[in-house]
Amino acid sequence: MEIRPERADEYALVEQIHTLAFGGEQEARVVAWVRRSPFYIPELSLVAVVEGRPVGHILFSEVGLQDESGPVRKVVVLAPLAVHPGFQNLGAGKHLVQAGLARLEALGAPLVLVRGHAHYYPRFGFVPSEQLGIRPPFAVAPGEYMARPLSAYTPQYKGVVRYPAAFAAVGYPVEYG
Structure with a gap:
């Protein structure tokens, strides 16, 4: 299995993978x-x-x-992750997360x-975001919103997450950009 950046000629196939994996087109639209x-x-x-x-x-x-206090800092969100149903539970998701991190x-x-x-x-080092003082701009079940601090992390990274317009496709409030 190879992990690499997607190519423009694979966009439609990648969107199809998301549609099949999630059972709908919202994540493919994101x-x-x-x-x-x-923000790409x-x-x-x-x-x-x-x-x-691509699978x-x-x-x-x-x-x-x-x-x-008002400042908005740039951070990164992992969203979405999808594996074609015929290739799930074979390690593709794990390799994608590890390569991305x-x-x-x-x-x-x-x-x-x-x-x-x-x-x-959590197997990749993600912890509930509230442990770091980070909150999503919507209600979620406990532990469903997570953060993974990296080497450049400092405690100043805290507050409410602000999503750009692309995430309106999954119903997130748009407050960034």
């Missing part, structure tokens, strides 16, 4: 909209490739983190946020 936004980071849109064909995709993009470390990102399954992401 991916498409992020790609057309100023091409080297952080990764695919898992088997026999020359999984992970997207990391910029969001804001606003503390009580390694790239974020190399780029000097302070932390990455994710809304996801509380039993899956």
Whole structure:
């Protein structure tokens, strides 16, 4: 299995993977909209490739983190992660997360946020975001919103997460950008 940045000629296939994995088009729309936004980071849109064909995709993009005093700091969100149903439980998701975290470390990102399954992401060092003073701008079940501090993390990264317009596709409030 190879992990590499997605190519433009794979966009439709990647969106299809998200549609199949999530059973709807919302996450595929987020991916498409992020790609057309100023918050898109091409080297952080990764695919898992088997026999020359993408079978999984992970997207990391910029969001804001606003503390009580007003400043908004740039951070990264992992959203979404999808693996084609025919290739799930074979390690593609794990390899995508690990490769993405390694790239974020190399780029000097302070932390990455994710809304996801509380039993899956802790294996990669994610902790409930409230432990770091970080809150999503919507209600979630305890432990469902997580943060992974990276080497450049400092305690100044706290507050409420602010999402750009691309995330309106999944019903998130748009308050960034």
